Amino acid sequence: MKFTKPLSKRKKSVNFILCILFIVFALLQLNDPDGILWFSIYFVVAIICLYHNFKPIPALFLILIITALLTYSAFHFSLFIDYLRTENKEEIFGEMIYDKPYLEGTREFIGLLIAAFGIIYQLKIRKNSN
Secondary structure, X not given: OOOOOOOOHHHHHHHHHXXXXXXXXXXXXXXXXXHHHHHHHHHHHHHHHHHOOOOOOOXXXXXXXXXXXXXXXXXXXXXXXXXXXXXXXXXHHOOOOOOOHHHHHHHHHHHHHXXXXXXXXXXXXXXXXX
């Protein structure tokens, strides 16, 4: 069995901040029609960030989570491209408009990328602490 050094205080602090951030993201999803799905995604990422402060998480598990997040984001990629082709980019910060599904798709695409980067960070810090 391979010994892994504990994370530095700085890395643990970043992980606590990421954990809190993803919990906030999760809580903000509860008012959506598909809020349970998005709450679950962000909450799992938050738990991974917190858990990784105390015990190493197998790289294969992290890679599977990253793959799942990026695969799911691929389903929203065409909506993100539609958004990039629009003139009014500020719409992304407004309310959901049902005749503009690219707004919600873009938000979901970006959210999944943020979640994936949160997990990629976990993979990176564990690799760098060996």
